[in-house]
Amino acid sequence: MIFGWMNQFAQSKRSQIIFFAAYVVLTSLGLYFIQDSVIAFLLLLFSILILYYLKLSNKAKWIMGFLILAILVPLSASHGSAYQSYMEVGTLVGIYAAMSLGLNIVVGFAGLLDLGFIAFFAVGAYTYGIFASAQASKFMPFGHYPLPGDTFWLFIIAGALIASIFGILLGIPVLRVRGDYLAIVTLGFGEIIRIVLNNMDHPINITNGSMGISSITPPDFFGISIGNSSQFYYIVLAIFMVVMYIVTKLEDSKLGRAWKAVRDNEIAAQAMGIPLVRTKLAAFAIGASFSGMMGTVFAAKQMFVDATSFTYLESTMILVMVILGGMGSVPGVILGAAVVTILNTQVLTEISNWLNQLSTTGAIAIPDALSPAKMQRLIFGILLIVFALYRSQGLIPHKNKKVNAEELKKAASEGSSSPEAGSPSPETALVNESRTTGGVDL
Amino acid sequence: MNILEVRNLTKQFGGLTATSNINMDVKKNSITAVIGPNGAGKTTFFNMITAVYKPTSGDILLNGKSLVGLKPHQVSKFGITRTFQNIRLFHDLTVLDNVLVGMHQRLKSHWAGTLLRLPKTRHEEKEAKVAAYKILQYVGLADYVNENAANLAYGAQRRLEIARAIAAKPRVLLLDEPAAGMNPKETKKLTDLIHDMRTRLDVTIILIEHDMKLVMEISDFIYVLDHGELIASGIPEQIRNNKRVIEAYLGKGAVSNAQ
Numbered sequence A: 001m002i003f004g005w006m007n008q009f010a011q012s013k014r015s016q017i018i019f020f021a022a023y024v025v026l027t028s029l030g031l032y033f034i035q036d037s038v039i040a041f042l043l044l045l046f047s048i049l050i051l052y053y054l055k056l057s058n059k060a061k062w063i064m065g066f067l068i069l070a071i072l073v074p075l076s077a078s079h080g081s082a083y084q085s086y087m088e089v090g091t092l093v094g095i096y097a098a099m100s101l102g103l104n105i106v107v108g109f110a111g112l113l114d115l116g117f118i119a120f121f122a123v124g125a126y127t128y129g130i131f132a133s134a135q136a137s138k139f140m141p142f143g144h145y146p147l148p149g150d151t152f153w154l155f156i157i158a159g160a161l162i163a164s165i166f167g168i169l170l171g172i173p174v175l176r177v178r179g180d181y182l183a184i185v186t187l188g189f190g191e192i193i194r195i196v197l198n199n200m201d202h203p204i205n206i207t208n209g210s211m212g213i214s215s216i217t218p219p220d221f222f223g224i225s226i227g228n229s230s231q232f233y234y235i236v237l238a239i240f241m242v243v244m245y246i247v248t249k250l251e252d253s254k255l256g257r258a259w260k261a262v263r264d265n266e267i268a269a270q271a272m273g274i275p276l277v278r279t280k281l282a283a284f285a286i287g288a289s290f291s292g293m294m295g296t297v298f299a300a301k302q303m304f305v306d307a308t309s310f311t312y313l314e315s316t317m318i319l320v321m322v323i324l325g326g327m328g329s330v331p332g333v334i335l336g337a338a339v340v341t342i343l344n345t346q347v348l349t350e351i352s353n354w355l356n357q358l359s360t361t362g363a364i365a366i367p368d369a370l371s372p373a374k375m376q377r378l379i380f381g382i383l384l385i386v387f388a389l390y391r392s393q394g395l396i397p398h399k400n401k402k403v404n405a406e407e408l409k410k411a412a413s414e415g416s417s418s419p420e421a422g423s424p425s426p427e428t429a430l431v432n433e434s435r436t437t438g439g440v441d442l
Numbered sequence B: 001m002n003i004l005e006v007r008n009l010t011k012q013f014g015g016l017t018a019t020s021n022i023n024m025d026v027k028k029n030s031i032t033a034v035i036g037p038n039g040a041g042k043t044t045f046f047n048m049i050t051a052v053y054k055p056t057s058g059d060i061l062l063n064g065k066s067l068v069g070l071k072p073h074q075v076s077k078f079g080i081t082r083t084f085q086n087i088r089l090f091h092d093l094t095v096l097d098n099v100l101v102g103m104h105q106r107l108k109s110h111w112a113g114t115l116l117r118l119p120k121t122r123h124e125e126k127e128a129k130v131a132a133y134k135i136l137q138y139v140g141l142a143d144y145v146n147e148n149a150a151n152l153a154y155g156a157q158r159r160l161e162i163a164r165a166i167a168a169k170p171r172v173l174l175l176d177e178p179a180a181g182m183n184p185k186e187t188k189k190l191t192d193l194i195h196d197m198r199t200r201l202d203v204t205i206i207l208i209e210h211d212m213k214l215v216m217e218i219s220d221f222i223y224v225l226d227h228g229e230l231i232a233s234g235i236p237e238q239i240r241n242n243k244r245v246i247e248a249y250l251g252k253g254a255v256s257n258a259q
Helices: A002-011 A013-033 A038-053 A058-077 A083-109 A118-131 A134-138 A149-174 A179-199 A229-251 A254-264 A266-271 A276-302 A312-325 A330-361 A372-390 A405-415 A426-432 B042-049 B072-077 B095-102 B111-115 B119-139 B154-166 B184-200 B212-218 B236-240 B243-250 B254-258
Strands: B002-013 B016-027 B031-035 B057-062 B080-082 B172-176 B204-208 B221-226 B229-234
Touching: A013 A038, A013 A058, A038 A058, A038 A083, A038 A330, A058 A083, A058 A229, A083 A229, A083 A254, A083 A276, A083 A312, A083 A330, A118 A134, A118 A149, A118 A179, A118 A276, A118 A312, A149 A179, A149 A276, A179 A312, A229 A254, A229 A276, A229 A330, A229 B111, A254 A266, A254 A276, A254 B095, A254 B111, A266 A276, A266 B072, A312 A330, A312 A372, A330 A372, A405 B119, B002 B042, B002 B204, B016 B031, B016 B042, B016 B204, B016 B221, B016 B229, B031 B042, B031 B184, B031 B212, B042 B172, B042 B204, B072 B080, B080 B154, B095 B119, B095 B154, B111 B119, B119 B154, B154 B172, B154 B184, B184 B204, B184 B212, B212 B236, B221 B236, B221 B243, B229 B236, B229 B243
Parallel strands: B031 B204, B031 B221, B080 B172, B172 B204
Antiparallel strands: B002 B016, B002 B057, B221 B229
């Protein structure tokens, strides 16, 4: 009885919307009045996931998701002292989500395992870092540096372009190898970029070596200098929305199909006319460009870059986001990025703080070898193993987009102007289509 | 008129000669079979035509133009597509998407057009889906449009490979053991399909097949390979009684014993 009623409730569109609105209002009020409650903040973010599962049109979901993220979250968090730290978390989630979507194109769609993905993030970060600080004046023969903060907006695009060029540079040698070897080569590439950046202070000082580049000019938005997380949050949100749009559109396009075809069977893909090199390079370039854009934002936000932010561990972390979320699944990958980022920055630190407190008050005795700070990684590792064992397809497994078969059937029967009215005649339609639409005439 | 001409085609893998000096003339709109015992070099021959392998020497001419030196995806652009002996579908794509991939080189749209949502691109995509659906109706797989290719039954997977290949609108269609693993009923359906494709799609079909009943029934012309060499060619009647062919299949002495 109760289940039947609940089922009916869950199926009805109106009750879904009412439930969702109540949830959002409740959690945002919760966050508004209990500012220090991380739980309230997380619950409000969780509403995006609920939204994903509602039976609404895609357009409605996009609009509501945007409203929640752009207005409701900042507004309800803005009340108290933890505002900036919440927005910092939001910013980080956005940065990692965009990068995971980029890596998802390479790994999830095109099936090319890339273990050095952070390199493109580094390239974007250094691009802005060098020119928006006094660093560029050390080797550039002309121009005045640092460049003013309003060039930041151009650098987002420049970061994307330069990162995609590096993506192609990586792609060209890498395309000769497959599988395990590809992973090793990309791993090497990531490390090479990091080490080169770390050592490019002589003979010409380009990156300032291990000292890093400091006092990077913050972005300038019509005279307003953007300095804190609550402002960067909006930049990241805007870029993330663009990235989302690009990924969802490309996934269901000719290029997206070509990527997946190459992933599933290279030889057959080639036999169907897919140029292997160009298709793989496109995956590398587009994936890298997302990372490059976010790298620019990262440099502007930190106002400091050095090579230690771009270690192999970071590449792995992004790969974990993709795999944990669900390879090839766009919502999954975003969720994966959010879960891993929030775990690392909020949940696990909260837990270790709490344990720390307990041990200092003497409630429990924790030996030094198991200090809560070290436990963070341990818990994270255990979580990964549990997921790998029990949810190997990811949090939201990839699903192929379904077409409306009835609609196609109708269109197919209308399209063929067969003499026998009523009966669809696909064969005649096949022949009637002129051959000039395809192939090269010899 | 010959659509495909093969001249002295030789392929060596190191010291091993997979095919040597093969010559063939394939008539336009014909059904030509390439047969021979296992390891005779039939698939190697197909792989050379589709540029998976580069021939050691010799030439392949499509309508008089050489295909040697092209990349595999270019060969498909010139109008030759194929199916594979060991099924090579895109397992994690839907049945419809598999056929759409087959149309890849016919679709003109560009990724920029996709992102800008140009009406032309959207229109083309829509048309392509309808055309793909028609092809699936033709091979009898229209009920499975949204199914993942991996979930199809074996015979259906073979038909999907054919659907994907004809989606490219080929001039020459290469079928590598299309009836392998099929039961007699399925083979009969396949025979009808091949016959029908030749007339309706105006395509030249070359097939590798071990099912002699099927080969003798549908082929206009047969080439027989053994140990990489062409040992016989002719119409089915000639091949059936060819001494060298019987020897190749049954061993030396088989002919005299039978007599």
